[in-house]
Amino acid sequence: MSTITRSLEHSSKGARTPGGAFTWTQIWAALPGAIRKLDPRQEWHNPVMFLVWTGAVLTTCLAVAEPLAGAVAADATAVPPGFVWAIAVWLWLTVLFANLAESVAEGRGKAQADSLRRTRTSTVAHRIVRYDAATDPAAADTPWQDVASADLRLNDVVVVSAGELIPGDGDIVCGIASVDESAITGESAPVVRESGGDRSAVTGGTRVLSDRIVMRVTSQPGETFVDRMIALVEGAQRQRTPNEIALSILLAALSIVFLVVVLTVNPIASYAADPVNIAVLVALLVCLIPTTIGALLSAIGIAGMDRLVQRNVLAMSGRAVEAAGDVTTLLLDKTGTITYGNRRATAFVPLGGVQPDELVRAAALSSLADPTPEGTSIVELAKVEGVDAGTSSQGDIVPFTAETRMSGLDLIDGTQIRKGAGSAVTAWLEQEGVRVPSSTVSELAEHTEHISRTGGTPLVVAARKADGDARVLGVIHLKDVVKEGLKENFAELRSMGIRTVMITGDNPLTAAAIAEEAGVDDFLAEATPQDKLALIRKEQAGGNMVAMTGDGTNDAPALAQADVGVAMNSGTSAAKEAGNMVDLDSDPTKLIDIVRIGKQLLITRGALTTFSIANDVAKYFAIIPAMFMGAFPGLAVLNVMGLHSPASAVLSAIIFNAIIIVLLIPLALRGVRYRAMNASRILSRNLLIYGVGGIAAPFAGIWLIDLVVRLIPGF
Numbered sequence: 001m002s003t004i005t006r007s008l009e010h011s012s013k014g015a016r017t018p019g020g021a022f023t024w025t026q027i028w029a030a031l032p033g034a035i036r037k038l039d040p041r042q043e044w045h046n047p048v049m050f051l052v053w054t055g056a057v058l059t060t061c062l063a064v065a066e067p068l069a070g071a072v073a074a075d076a077t078a079v080p081p082g083f084v085w086a087i088a089v090w091l092w093l094t095v096l097f098a099n100l101a102e103s104v105a106e107g108r109g110k111a112q113a114d115s116l117r118r119t120r121t122s123t124v125a126h127r128i129v130r131y132d133a134a135t136d137p138a139a140a141d142t143p144w145q146d147v148a149s150a151d152l153r154l155n156d157v158v159v160v161s162a163g164e165l166i167p168g169d170g171d172i173v174c175g176i177a178s179v180d181e182s183a184i185t186g187e188s189a190p191v192v193r194e195s196g197g198d199r200s201a202v203t204g205g206t207r208v209l210s211d212r213i214v215m216r217v218t219s220q221p222g223e224t225f226v227d228r229m230i231a232l233v234e235g236a237q238r239q240r241t242p243n244e245i246a247l248s249i250l251l252a253a254l255s256i257v258f259l260v261v262v263l264t265v266n267p268i269a270s271y272a273a274d275p276v277n278i279a280v281l282v283a284l285l286v287c288l289i290p291t292t293i294g295a296l297l298s299a300i301g302i303a304g305m306d307r308l309v310q311r312n313v314l315a316m317s318g319r320a321v322e323a324a325g326d327v328t329t330l331l332l333d334k335t336g337t338i339t340y341g342n343r344r345a346t347a348f349v350p351l352g353g354v355q356p357d358e359l360v361r362a363a364a365l366s367s368l369a370d371p372t373p374e375g376t377s378i379v380e381l382a383k384v385e386g387v388d389a390g391t392s393s394q395g396d397i398v399p400f401t402a403e404t405r406m407s408g409l410d411l412i413d414g415t416q417i418r419k420g421a422g423s424a425v426t427a428w429l430e431q432e433g434v435r436v437p438s439s440t441v442s443e444l445a446e447h448t449e450h451i452s453r454t455g456g457t458p459l460v461v462a463a464r465k466a467d468g469d470a471r472v473l474g475v476i477h478l479k480d481v482v483k484e485g486l487k488e489n490f491a492e493l494r495s496m497g498i499r500t501v502m503i504t505g506d507n508p509l510t511a512a513a514i515a516e517e518a519g520v521d522d523f524l525a526e527a528t529p530q531d532k533l534a535l536i537r538k539e540q541a542g543g544n545m546v547a548m549t550g551d552g553t554n555d556a557p558a559l560a561q562a563d564v565g566v567a568m569n570s571g572t573s574a575a576k577e578a579g580n581m582v583d584l585d586s587d588p589t590k591l592i593d594i595v596r597i598g599k600q601l602l603i604t605r606g607a608l609t610t611f612s613i614a615n616d617v618a619k620y621f622a623i624i625p626a627m628f629m630g631a632f633p634g635l636a637v638l639n640v641m642g643l644h645s646p647a648s649a650v651l652s653a654i655i656f657n658a659i660i661i662v663l664l665i666p667l668a669l670r671g672v673r674y675r676a677m678n679a680s681r682i683l684s685r686n687l688l689i690y691g692v693g694g695i696a697a698p699f700a701g702i703w704l705i706d707l708v709v710r711l712i713p714g715f
C-alpha cells in the first residue's frame, strides 16, 4: 500500500508542476494521441477545426496537382513556387496543434488513473453468512466465509479487522475504526469511521488500521467509487457541457459566415481584378474563423476538471464545475461542516426538584440504543458520573431522526423516555396530553438559553410514567467546536459576491451563536430536510445558483437539488450518490476552492474567446491591404506594417495563426489568473487585457514572421 500511496503522491505532484504546469515532455508524450486525432471522424466533433482540416486536405491536393497542371498555374492566379505546399503544411500543423492541446490536457489525468488502478487490488473478504442486526457481529463469533472481493454483491455484509484492506465501498453498520485512506486521497493521516452517524462510509482499497468493523457493501463490482474516479480522470465520461455546446455552435456559425464571405471574394473581385488563387482563399478563411478558441475549448474544460482532481475533488459532470463558477449562494450544514461535528455531552443540568441521578439515568437509558456520536457520548458521560444504565434490550427503541429531532426508549414497565431538541420534546409532551407547568417552562428556558448562547446544543430529557405522570427532568449540554479559519474564508467568498447561509436542525439561539462565531451571512435554524430543500428551491427561484455541502443521508435530497452538491467522502453513500461532486478530504471549506476553480474555468474560456475573435479581426486588417495591393495599388497605403508581398503576408498570417495556439496551451491548461473581485470588474479587466492584446498581437507577430518569410526566394 505504501508504494501505491507514494506513486499517487508522485503522480499528483508531477501534474502539479509549479508555474506553467506544462512541460515539453508532456507535449512529446501527447504527440501520438494528437496524430491519432487527425482522423476526420474525430475532427468532425469540432466544426471550426474540421473546416481547417478540410482546407488542409484541399491545399494538399492543390499542391500535388500543381506541377501536373503547369499550363493553368501560369495564369494570373500564380503564386510563388512552394507557396501552396507551405500553406498546406501550416494548415496541417494548425490542426495538429489543436489536437495537441486536447491530448496534453487528457494526458494529465492518465497518470492519476494509472495509480488509482493499482488500488483496485483483489483482496479476501470475510462475508457474514447470515447477518442479524440485533446481535453484535463484531463482538460475537458470527460465522463468516472467505470470498474474493470481486465476488461481493450489493448488500453483502463483511467483517474487516485491523490491518486488512476494505474489500469494497460500503457503510459501516457496526463498530468504529481508524482508516488509512491515503490510497485515494494521498493524505497520510488516518481518519475515523463509525456506524450510525454521518461518517459511516468507507471506500474499497483503503485499509483499516485499528479495531474491527462490520460493513454493508453498497456498490456492485466494477461500479465502485474508484472505478468511477478512474473513468472520470481519464476523461472517458467527459461530455460537453451546455455552455460549451452553445459556444461551439456560435463559433461554427461564425465560421460559416466567413466561408460565405470568402467564397464570394472571387465573383466580386473578378469585376476589377484577377481571380484570387484558391490556396490564398483557404488561408484567408482559416485566418478569419475563430481557430484559437476552437482549438483550445476542449482543453480548457478538461483542465478545469483536472484542477479539481488535483484538489482531491471529483466532479461527476463538467456542468457542475461550470455551475460552481456562477454560484451566488452557499449553504453549509452546521454540524460537521462549520463545527467539527463531534458533538459531545459535557454536563447534565437537572431541573429544580429532580435528583441528579434520576436525570443521568434517564438520559443514559434513552441513549443506550442511540448510535449517533451524541448518543454514545451521553452514555460515556453517565458512566463517568457513576451511572451504568445497563444494556439496550430493555424496551422499544425510538431512533433519532432529523424530522422528529428526538430519540428515546419505551421501557417494558410502560415508562417512556425522550430526549431531543427543546421544542420537539415539549411538542411531544403536549401531544401526549401533558400540561407542563409554566414554572418548569421558564426554568427550562433559562437553562437551554444559557447553553445555546455559548453555541452549545441543549437536549431536553423528559419521562412519562405508565400512569400518565410526566416530568421534564433536565437538560444535557452538548458541545461542539467551530472550525478555525472559517471567518477569513467566508470573507473571501463575500468579496466574490457569494452569500453564505448556515442551515441546522439546532435551535435558533445556538444557530445564532455559531453563525456569529463562524462569520456566515445568514442562518436557518430548526431546519428539517424538507426545509433545506425548500430553501434551495426558494433561492433558485430567486435566480440564485446554489451550492451546498453535506454528508448525512438527510442531506441527500438537498444535495441533489442544489446546482452544486458537494458530498463529503466520509459521509453516507446516499449523500455521495445524490451530490454531483465528492470531496475526498471531506473538508467543507473546499467549496471555496471549487467556486474559485469554476470561476477560473469560465473566465479562462471567456478571455480566450475574446482574444481569439479580436485576433481574427486584427489579422484581417493586417493582411487584406498587403494581399490586394497588387490589384489595387491604393491599398498599399494601408499596408502599415510594410509586409513584403501578398504571398509573404498570407503565409505569415497562417504561421502566426498556428503558433498562437501552441503559445496559449499553457494558459488554457493553467487557467487565467484569478483574483477575488466582483464579476463586472473581472469582465472589464479581461476585455481590456485580452481584447486589446488580441488586436495588438497579430500586428506584431505577423510583422516579425514576415521578416523571416521574405527571405524565402520568390516570396
Ligand SMILES: Nc1ncnc2c1ncn2[C@@H]1O[C@H](COP(=O)(O)OP(=O)(O)OP(=O)(O)O)[C@@H](O)[C@H]1O
Residues within 6 Å of the ligand: 333, 334, 335, 336, 370, 372, 374, 375, 400, 401, 402, 405, 406, 407, 419, 420, 421, 422, 457, 458, 459, 503, 504, 505, 506, 507
Ligand atoms: N441523538 C440525538 N438524540 C436526540 N436528539 C438529537 C440527537 N442528535 C441531535 N438531536 C437534536 O436534534 C436536533 C437536530 O439535529 P440534526 O442532526 O437534524 O441537525 P444538526 O446536527 O443540529 O444540524 P446539521 O443540519 O448541521 O446537521 C439537534 O439540534 C438536537 O437538538
Ligand SMILES: [K+]
Residues within 6 Å of the ligand: 286, 287, 288, 289, 290, 291, 292, 616, 657
Ligand atoms: K483564425
Ligand SMILES: [Mg+2]
Residues within 6 Å of the ligand: 335, 505, 552
Ligand atoms: Mg446533523
